[in-house]
Amino acid sequence: MAIASINPATGETLKTFEPHSSAEIEQKLQLAAETFQSHRRTSFEERAEKIGRVAEILENEKLVFGKLMTTEMGKPIKAAIAEAEKCAWVCRYYAENAQTHLADIVVETDAKKSFVRFQPIGPVLAVMPWNFPFWQVLRFAAPALMAGNVGLLKHASNVPQCALAIEDLFRRAGFPEGTFQTLLVAVQAVERILADERVAAATLTGSEPAGSSVASIAGKHIKTTVLELGGSDPFIVMPSANFEAAVTTAVKARTINNGQSCIAAKRFIVSAAIYDEFERSFVEEMKALRVGDPLEESTDIGPLATPQIVKDLERQVNDAVSQGARILTGGKRLQRPGNYYEPTVLVDVNPSTKISCEEIFGPVAMLFRVADINEAIQLANSTTFGLGSAAWTNDAQEQERFINEVEAGTVFINGMVASDPRLPFGGIKHSGYGRELSEFGIREFVNIKTVWINQ
Numbered sequence: 001m002a003i004a005s006i007n008p009a010t011g012e013t014l015k016t017f018e019p020h021s022s023a024e025i026e027q028k029l030q031l032a033a034e035t036f037q038s039h040r041r042t043s044f045e046e047r048a049e050k051i052g053r054v055a056e057i058l059e060n061e062k063l064v065f066g067k068l069m070t071t072e073m074g075k076p077i078k079a080a081i082a083e084a085e086k087c088a089w090v091c092r093y094y095a096e097n098a099q100t101h102l103a104d105i106v107v108e109t110d111a112k113k114s115f116v117r118f119q120p121i122g123p124v125l126a127v128m129p130w131n132f133p134f135w136q137v138l139r140f141a142a143p144a145l146m147a148g149n150v151g152l153l154k155h156a157s158n159v160p161q162c163a164l165a166i167e168d169l170f171r172r173a174g175f176p177e178g179t180f181q182t183l184l185v186a187v188q189a190v191e192r193i194l195a196d197e198r199v200a201a202a203t204l205t206g207s208e209p210a211g212s213s214v215a216s217i218a219g220k221h222i223k224t225t226v227l228e229l230g231g232s233d234p235f236i237v238m239p240s241a242n243f244e245a246a247v248t249t250a251v252k253a254r255t256i257n258n259g260q261s262c263i264a265a266k267r268f269i270v271s272a273a274i275y276d277e278f279e280r281s282f283v284e285e286m287k288a289l290r291v292g293d294p295l296e297e298s299t300d301i302g303p304l305a306t307p308q309i310v311k312d313l314e315r316q317v318n319d320a321v322s323q324g325a326r327i328l329t330g331g332k333r334l335q336r337p338g339n340y341y342e343p344t345v346l347v348d349v350n351p352s353t354k355i356s357c358e359e360i361f362g363p364v365a366m367l368f369r370v371a372d373i374n375e376a377i378q379l380a381n382s383t384t385f386g387l388g389s390a391a392w393t394n395d396a397q398e399q400e401r402f403i404n405e406v407e408a409g410t411v412f413i414n415g416m417v418a419s420d421p422r423l424p425f426g427g428i429k430h431s432g433y434g435r436e437l438s439e440f441g442i443r444e445f446v447n448i449k450t451v452w453i454n455q
């Protein structure tokens, strides 16, 4: 079956691609294995020079890359351009810091000298999602290549043009062809690729079922994995918070990337002391969002990436309503071409129903009223996910409790959860394991080799 690039704002098919044949996959795996043998011997300086060049191209051509992302998966153009800029940032970060992060660590023992050396492990398969079609890939590739590994990308099947543009980006920056290759393949091909002896490890960003499947194949073949999966992040607001900033940030945190972000805030847990005012202001700001053509600079919310996502949202909202939830604004798809869904606010969602803890991918927010901090923490943790979390309070004791007791890979106090190349990123529970970014990310796909030298 052909892999299609379809504009979610219009439904128009932009391009189709034939998946790579078995022979082409074989050729690419062989090239990856051979290129690894030369790439692993290059110096940090050489790699940094080329990754720096990737950053330059991203910056120089951010409008072109931005437009490509927007027409292929629907994110507003402002956000798409910012994504290209952020990719340049992660490249520069690793170009400057990889050598320090991977420097030998001397450990005093009874040997004459003993130390830890970090070495690359080989071709790494990256299975990636469409929602940040450049960022997800670059945040894997920059540290992986700087560490001396080579990359194989199986991107989401609705963003083939982005996948090919990224492959081209590395080639234009001067990396030999086998250093980073895109495999245009369907999900069914992943098992064979991952089972191949030449592939050393895998990283997957995506849904729980996809993560579970890739991890079990990798487990069978004794290969390491990093999983960055879904989330149902809480956004908690306590009475001492800066109220206006909390409301505005809450709306942004829910609707960023048209609501299709793993770390979008999805459950708003608000102290009863300020709940009514928060609900009023939040609904007002959700209603004011401009929904429309994602190529327009003024658009806040564009179309969802695929028709299936609109169907999933409709099912989730209808289920919630049938179980007692009320819609304060939105609640239906827009009657126009493209995959548009109204910014929506749900209240009275029963915390014991499925929707209250499953991931909602789209501009649909749920508000919950809580009596105190104990109830806030208990509700925040009542999900199988544990990716990000935000808590708004100016009370130091409350801040400490949120930091210690919320079950998540990240806690932002008085802010919106966001990734940053300098800080580790990842989740616990069903949100996955392992970390990306920072020194922790670059150490995921290396052999941590112990060296012990006597006289």
Ligand code: NAP
Pocket: 127, 128, 129, 130, 131, 132, 136, 154, 155, 156, 157, 158, 185, 186, 187, 190, 205, 206, 207, 208, 209, 210, 211, 213, 214, 227, 228, 229, 230, 231, 261, 262, 263, 359, 387, 427, 431, 432
């Ligand atoms: P998805 O359906 O799981 O797809 C992600 C990738 O996995 C795609 O390349 C997909 O290929 C592939 N895939 C799907 N099923 C697979 C299987 N059984 N075996 C191997 N590969 C498989 O997720 P999505 O809808 O694209 O992305 C949204 C999900 O990603 C959300 O749950 C979101 O929270 C999560 N996400 C997490 C993070 C994070 O950092 N934690 C960041 C962004 C997104 P096809 O496209 O060909 O199906």
